[in-house]
Amino acid sequence: MSNSQEPTSTQAIANNSEHIAASESPLSQYQPMEDVASDVSMNISPGIDEDLKETAKANLVNLKNKYSIVYGHYLAYQKVNSDSENTRNAFAVYKDAEKQYLDAKDALAIFTSIHEPIKMHGSLFFKH
Structure with a gap:
C-alpha cells in the first residue's frame, strides 16, 4: 500500500463519525442523568x-x-x-x-x- 491511501481511509472514517446524528447513537434512547433524576420522587410516603x-x-x-x-x-x-x-x-x-x-x-x-x-x-x- 502507498502512504497516500492511508490518510484517505483515516479521513473517511473521521468524516463518517462526524456525520452520525445524535438520534442514531446507541445511547440516544437514554436520558441524561439530570433529566432522569427530576422524574424520580425522592420521598417515600x-x-x-x-x-x-x-x-x-x-x-x-x-x-x-x-x-x-x-x-x-x-x-x-x-x-x-x-x-x-x-x-x-x-x-x-x-x-x-x-x-x-x-x-x-x-x-x-x-x-x-x-x-x-x-x-x-x-x-x-x-x-x-
Whole structure:
C-alpha cells in the first residue's frame, strides 16, 4: 500500500463519525442523568414507610423464632453426640439462621435510622 491511501481511509472514517446524528447513537434512547433524576420522587410516603417497618419487624420475629428453634435442635444433637454428622449439620443450620437473624436486625436498624427525622441539638449552634 502507498502512504497516500492511508490518510484517505483515516479521513473517511473521521468524516463518517462526524456525520452520525445524535438520534442514531446507541445511547440516544437514554436520558441524561439530570433529566432522569427530576422524574424520580425522592420521598417515600409515610404509609409505605410504616408498612415496610412492620413487614421488617414481622420478618425479624420469624427469623428470631427460626434461630431459637434450630439452636435448640443443635443443643439437643450436641447433648447426644457432639461429634456426630447430625450435630455438625445442626451447627451449620444454626449458624446460617443466626446470620440471617443478625443481618435482618441490622437492616431494620439501618432502615429505621434512615427514616427517623433529623434531630437538631441546640448545643451545636453557637452564638457569636
